[in-house]
Amino acid sequence: MHDTLTAQRPSAASMSAPAIVKPLPAASRFILQGSAAVMAAAAAALALPDTKLACRASAHGERAILWLGPYERLVIGGEAEGAELTRLLAAALVDLPHSLVEVTDRQIAFEVTGPHAAELLNSACPLDLDLSQFPVGMCTRTILAKAEIVLWRTAPETFRLEVWRSFSAYVVGLLEEAGRA
Amino acid sequence: MLLITCPYCGPRPELEFAYGGQAHIARPQQPADLNDDAWAEHLYMRDNAKGAHAERWRHTHGCARFFNAVRDTGSDRILATYETGTPRPAAGDLVGGAA
Numbered sequence: 001m002h003d004t005l006t007a008q009r010p011s012a013a014s015m016s017a018p019a020i021v022k023p024l025p026a027a028s029r030f031i032l033q034g035s036a037a038v039m040a041a042a043a044a045a046l047a048l049p050d051t052k053l054a055c056r057a058s059a060h061g062e063r064a065i066l067w068l069g070p071y072e073r074l075v076i077g078g079e080a081e082g083a084e085l086t087r088l089l090a091a092a093l094v095d096l097p098h099s100l101v102e103v104t105d106r107q108i109a110f111e112v113t114g115p116h117a118a119e120l121l122n123s124a125c126p127l128d129l130d131l132s133q134f135p136v137g138m139c140t141r142t143i144l145a146k147a148e149i150v151l152w153r154t155a156p157e158t159f160r161l162e163v164w165r166s167f168s169a170y171v172v173g174l175l176e177e178a179g180r181a
Numbered sequence: 182m183l184l185i186t187c188p189y190c191g192p193r194p195e196l197e198f199a200y201g202g203q204a205h206i207a208r209p210q211q212p213a214d215l216n217d218d219a220w221a222e223h224l225y226m227r228d229n230a231k232g233a234h235a236e237r238w239r240h241t242h243g244c245a246r247f248f249n250a251v252r253d254t255g256s257d258r259i260l261a262t263y264e265t266g267t268p269r270p271a272a273g274d275l276v277g278g279a280a
């Protein structure tokens with residue numbers, strides 16, 4: 001697996017690199033914890049389908065709700081709509097016991113994309129990233145080498161990584177090193 | 182690497198999990214009513230099974246939930262995993278039928 005990656009990796013300047021790691025635009029983020037009723041109300045407030053299935057994300061435009069656990073979701077929105085998301089969620093959840101914590105600046109997002117994106121991630125993450133086992137729309141908290149990340153497959157050859165800010169240099173450096181020819 | 186089946190997430194690599202000690206240990210309802218020996222028994226004394234052992238695990242770097250597993254302490258094989266608060270599976274319901 002690793003041989004394929006190194007053998008096929010062209011020069012850094014090439015447009016056909018097997019996997020590219022790049023930062024994604026800034027976003028607003030929240031961790032929502034609560035019952036199934038809380039999750040249903042939150043999804044409705046954000047006009048997104050309720051992610052009832054484990055390890056699945058629902059997304060539309062810049063907004064997304066990622067299943068992290070049976071009682072925990074990561075809510076992502078555009079950089080400018082943090083206040084709007086807070087208002088929508090607070091209004092929808094006012095009568096339901098829940099915890100809503102803004103974590104906008106705790107983590108930053110990267111995209112790993114290219115025909116060998118899964119292999120590059122697998123250099124430091126033991127999850128089975130075959131499309132049949134980790135399809136588009138699947139997301140999970142997991143481990144990349146020594147850093148905890150949230151991994152979300154947004155397209156067959158594209159993953160979004162949510163990385164805690166202080167781990168980002170480590171994660172990017174590790175992936176660049178792993179993909180080096 | 183072992184694969185451990187989280188009751189919520191399915192089969193996942195061992196390094197996402199943390200061990201949490203023996204399962205099904207009920208905290209005494211009235212600790213103040215216990216003498217020192219009974220309290221020490223609750224706090225410190227655990228089974229040392231050779232074979233099937235019910236224990237707590239936490240999918241720390243996944244869904245972050247605690248759950249229970251029956252593990253064969255001889256082979257390290259996980260024979261069953263189940264949600265916290267549900268009873269230990271009968272021997273016939275374990276992987277391999279009995280342990």
Ligand SMILES: [Zn+2]
Binds near residue numbers: 189191240245
């Ligand atoms: Zn899990």
